[in-house]
Amino acid sequence: MIGFCKRQWQRFVATLSTVEDGAALALMRIAAGFALLVLVVPFVVSDAGAQIVGFVFVDDEFGGYRDLPGTEMMRVFGGPNPTTVSALLITSLIAGICMVLGVFGRAPVLVAAVATRVVFGQNPDVSGGGDALLGNVLFLLLLGDCTHTLSLDCWWRTRRLVDETVIPAWPRKLALVQLAIMYTATGLQKLVSTTWTPLDGFSALYQILQSPQWARFPWLIEAADGWLVVPMALGTLITIVWECSFWLVLVKRSWRWGYAVVGVGIHIGIIVLMEVGIFSWLSMALYPAMFPLAAAQLARWIGAWTDPLPSAPPRS
Amino acid sequence: MCYAVAVDPFRPLLRLLAPIRTAAWWPPVRAVLVLLHLVAVCAVACPAPVKSVDARAWKRPSVQLELRRWSERLGQVGIAATPEELQAFSSSVQTAWTAQRKEVVRPFHSYLRRIGAPQGWYMFTGPDREPQRFVLSATTASAPGTFAIVFELGSDVGRDTPLGRVFADGFVDDHRVRRALFQSSWSPNDNLLRRICRTFNARLRDATVDGRKSDVVDVRCSLVARAVEHPAQRGGARDDRVAREITINARGDEIESREGAAPTTTRAKKKPSAKKLKTAPKTPEGAR
Numbered sequence: 001m002i003g004f005c006k007r008q009w010q011r012f013v014a015t016l017s018t019v020e021d022g023a024a025l026a027l028m029r030i031a032a033g034f035a036l037l038v039l040v041v042p043f044v045v046s047d048a049g050a051q052i053v054g055f056v057f058v059d060d061e062f063g064g065y066r067d068l069p070g071t072e073m074m075r076v077f078g079g080p081n082p083t084t085v086s087a088l089l090i091t092s093l094i095a096g097i098c099m100v101l102g103v104f105g106r107a108p109v110l111v112a113a114v115a116t117r118v119v120f121g122q123n124p125d126v127s128g129g130g131d132a133l134l135g136n137v138l139f140l141l142l143l144g145d146c147t148h149t150l151s152l153d154c155w156w157r158t159r160r161l162v163d164e165t166v167i168p169a170w171p172r173k174l175a176l177v178q179l180a181i182m183y184t185a186t187g188l189q190k191l192v193s194t195t196w197t198p199l200d201g202f203s204a205l206y207q208i209l210q211s212p213q214w215a216r217f218p219w220l221i222e223a224a225d226g227w228l229v230v231p232m233a234l235g236t237l238i239t240i241v242w243e244c245s246f247w248l249v250l251v252k253r254s255w256r257w258g259y260a261v262v263g264v265g266i267h268i269g270i271i272v273l274m275e276v277g278i279f280s281w282l283s284m285a286l287y288p289a290m291f292p293l294a295a296a297q298l299a300r301w302i303g304a305w306t307d308p309l310p311s312a313p314p315r316s
Numbered sequence: 317m318c319y320a321v322a323v324d325p326f327r328p329l330l331r332l333l334a335p336i337r338t339a340a341w342w343p344p345v346r347a348v349l350v351l352l353h354l355v356a357v358c359a360v361a362c363p364a365p366v367k368s369v370d371a372r373a374w375k376r377p378s379v380q381l382e383l384r385r386w387s388e389r390l391g392q393v394g395i396a397a398t399p400e401e402l403q404a405f406s407s408s409v410q411t412a413w414t415a416q417r418k419e420v421v422r423p424f425h426s427y428l429r430r431i432g433a434p435q436g437w438y439m440f441t442g443p444d445r446e447p448q449r450f451v452l453s454a455t456t457a458s459a460p461g462t463f464a465i466v467f468e469l470g471s472d473v474g475r476d477t478p479l480g481r482v483f484a485d486g487f488v489d490d491h492r493v494r495r496a497l498f499q500s501s502w503s504p505n506d507n508l509l510r511r512i513c514r515t516f517n518a519r520l521r522d523a524t525v526d527g528r529k530s531d532v533v534d535v536r537c538s539l540v541a542r543a544v545e546h547p548a549q550r551g552g553a554r555d556d557r558v559a560r561e562i563t564i565n566a567r568g569d570e571i572e573s574r575e576g577a578a579p580t581t582t583r584a585k586k587k588p589s590a591k592k593l594k595t596a597p598k599t600p601e602g603a604r
Contacts, residue, residue: 013347048486055515056492065496065515066508105324117432125499125508126492129439135432153324174350181361186437189363193442194385203547207443210544212470213498214440214491219471222545229547277491279439 015173019166022148023299024292026102028175029109029146031285032137033099036112039134039278040093044086056126057085057119066125073118080122091115099141102151106142113138129186130279136178137282144171149299162303164296175289180247182283183263187243195236202236214274239266249290256290263287356424361435364417373502374403377446377543445546448501448539448559452516454479457531466520469497479530482523483516501539501559506573510562513537517564534571536563 043049058064059080068080078084092115098108113135120131147153149163157163190196195204206229212218221228242262249256264287267280288295336342373379383399383406390397397405428434449470453463456479465474466483474480487493500508517535524530538561543554563572 009347012351013343016347016350017343042490046486048490051485051487052490052493055487056496060511060515063515063518065512105326107325113432121432126495128491128495129437132434132436135434139431139433147324170346170350174353177354178357181357181435182437185361185363185435186439189438189441192363193382194389195443199389200385201547204440204443206547207445207544208440211444211447212449213444213447213494213501215470226547226550229550233547275489275491275494 016170018169020169020172020292021164021296021299022145022167023150023162023295024172024288025141025144025146025167025175026148026150026299027288027295028137028172028285029102029141030100030150031288032134032141032282033096035137035278035281035285036092036096036099036116036134038281039130040089040096040116043089044093050086053085053089054082056123058082066123068122071118071122073114074122077118085119088115088119092119102147102153105147105153106145109138109141109146113142128277128279130277130282133182133279133282136182137175137285140171140175140178143174144168150302160303161306162299164300164303169292172289172292175286177250179283179286179289180250183243183246187240187246190240190243196240202233202240205236205239206232209273214276216273216275220273235269238262242266260287260290356427357433357435359421359424360428361437364413371504373504374407376444376502377541378442378444381445382442443544446541446543448541450497450500450512451538451540452483452520453536453538454520455533457533460533463534463536469494478525479520479523479532482525482530483520506560506562509537509539509560510570513562513564514568517568521566532566534563534565536561536572538562 043053054063055065057068057080059068059070060066062081064080068074070080074080074084077088092112095108095112095115098104099112116131116134116138120127120134145167148165148167150161154163155161190204193204194200195207196202206221209215209232210218210221221232242259246259249259264284267284270276270280380399383402387397387399387402390402449468451465451469452467453465453474455461455463464477466477466480467474467488469488475484496508496512500512503509513535516537517532520530520532520535522530523532539559541557541559545552545554559575561572561574562570565571
C-alpha cells in the first residue's frame with residue numbers, strides 16, 4: 001500500500017514537472033482577455049452601461065438600488081461610488097487590452113483580477129457563475145508564463161511572434177482540472193431536480209427557456225406550439241450527460257475533441273438563447289487547456305506565417 | 317534590467333525566485349501546494365446545499381412541485397413519503413448538513429476567497445416553475461389613476477411608450493439588472509423589491525420625455541407570477557397572480573403594498589410585432 005502511494009505520488013510530481021510549448025496558455029490568455037473586454041466595454045463606453053453600473057455597483061447614497069457596505073478592498077480604493085467604480089472598470093478594460101496583446105507579462109492579469117474582483121464582488125445579488133469563473137481563469141493565468149508566446153512581449157524579446165521554447169505545463173493542467181471540476185459539479189448539482197432526468201421527461205430546458213429572468217426570448221417556447229418539446233428534451237439529455245461526465249476528459253485524451261465540440265455547441269446555444277453574461281465565453285476560453293499539441297501546432301503555423309517580419313537580434 | 321521591468325514587471329521577481337525553482341526540493345513542494353489547492357477546490361465545489369432554504373422559499377411552487385414529483389417517483393419504487401414528510405426530512409438534513417459543511421470547508425473557502433477563485437457552480441439547478449416577472453407601471457399627471465406598464469421583464473410591453481423607451485434604453489436587458497430583479501422575487505422579505513422600486517421611482521421622475529420632465533405621479537412595482545408551460549401539460553390555463561406589489565407616491569412614500577392578487581395594471585396599447593409571437597393572452601385585454 002505504501003509502495004503504491006509512493007509510486008502514485010512520484011507520478012503526480014513527475015506530471016507537474018513536465019514542460020511544453022506555451023501556446024495553450026497563450027490562447028487562454030487571449031480568449032480570457034477578449035471575454036473580459038466583452039464584459040467591461042459596454043459598461044465603459046455606453047450610456048446604458050453607465051446606468052447599469054450606477055444601479056448595481058454603486059451604493060444607494062449615489063443612486064444604486066441597495067446599500068453596499070463595500071468590501072475591504074473597495075474601501076481601500078475609495079468606496080462604492082461612481083468615480084471609483086468607473087476608474088476600476090477603465091483599469092479592467094486597459095488590462096483586458098493588454099492581455100489580448102500580451103504585454104507587460106502577467107501584470108495586466110493581476111490588475112484585472114484585482115479590479116474586477118473589487119467591482120463585481122461587492123454585490124453578491126448580481127454576481128454569478130461568470131464572475132466566479134473570471135476569478136478562476138485570471139488566477140490560473142497568473143500561475144503560468146502566459147505571455148511567453150503569441151504576444152507582443154514575445155515579439156519584443158525574440159523579434160518573433162512565436163517562441164517555441166518550453167514553459168512549465170502544470171498551470172495549463174491545473175486549468176484543465178478546474179474546467180472538469182466546474183462542469184462536473186454543475187452537472188451533479190442539477191440531478192437534485194427531476195426535470196434534468198427521465199423522471200420528468202428531460203423537461204428542464206423547455207421550462208428554463210420560459211423564464212423571463214434568463215431567457216432572451218421567453219415567448220419562444222409557447223409560440224413554437226409544441227415542436228420544441230423533443231429538441232429541448234434532447235438538449236437537456238445531452239447537457240446533463242455531457243456535464244456529469246466531463247471529468248472523463250482527464251482520463252480519456254482521445255475524447256476531448258468530442259467533448260469540446262459538444263461544449264461549443266452548448267455554449268453557443270446559451271449565448272443565443274439566454275442572457276447570462278460572459279460565462280460561456282470564459283468557459284470556452286479554458287478549452288485550449290485540453291489541446292496543448294493542437295495549440296502548439298497552431299502557434300507554429302502562425303510563427304511560419306509571421307516569420308517574414310523584420311528580424312533583429314533577439315534581446316534577452 | 318529596465319527593459320525586463322518595462323516588458324514584464326514580474327520578471328525581476330521570477331529571476332529572484334529562479335534558484336528556488338531549480339532546487340531539487342521544489343517539485344515535491346510544488347506538488348504538495350497544487351494538491352492542497354485541488355483539495356480545496358474539490359471540497360468547496362462538491363455539489364451540496366450551501367445554505368438553508370428559508371420558509372418562504374419552501375412554499376414556492378417550484379419547490380413544492382419538485383417535492384410532489386419526488387414523492388410520486390419514490391412511491392413508484394415502494395418508498396412511501398408525502399411531500400410534507402419529504403420537506404421535513406429535506407429541511408432537517410439540509411440544516412444539519414449545511415452547518416457541518418460550513419465548518420469543514422471554512423479554511424478552504426477562506427483560501428479560495430483570498431485568491432479570488434470561488435467555486436460555486438450552482439447554475440440552473442432546476443427551472444423556476446412559477447417565475448415572477450418584474451412589472452413596473454406608473455400613473456402620470458396626464459392620465460391620473462390609471463397605472464400603465466412602463467416595463468415588463470421578458471416582454472416588449474410598455475417599451476413603445478415614450479416613458480418606456482426612455483426607461484428601458486438597453487438598461488433593463490442586462491443580465492445583472494435581471495439578476496437583481498430575480499433576487500427580489502426570491503427574497504424572503506420585501507426589502508429588496510422596495511429598494512429597487514425606490515430607485516426606479518427616482519429614475520422615472522428624473523427622466524426627460526420628449527424634451528420635458530416626466531409627469532409621473534405614482535409608481536408601482538409588481539412581481540407577477542405565472543406558471544411555465546410544462547411539455548406534458550401544454551395548452552392548460554396559466555393565469556397571472558401578483559405575488560407582491562408596492563406602490564410609491566411622488567414623495568417616495570409607500571402608499572400601498574399587497575400580496576397574492578390578480579393584476580390590475582393596464583397594458584399600454586401595443587403595435588403587433590413580427591418578432592413577438594405570443595399567443596392570445598390568457599387574461600382579457602385591459603384587465604391586467
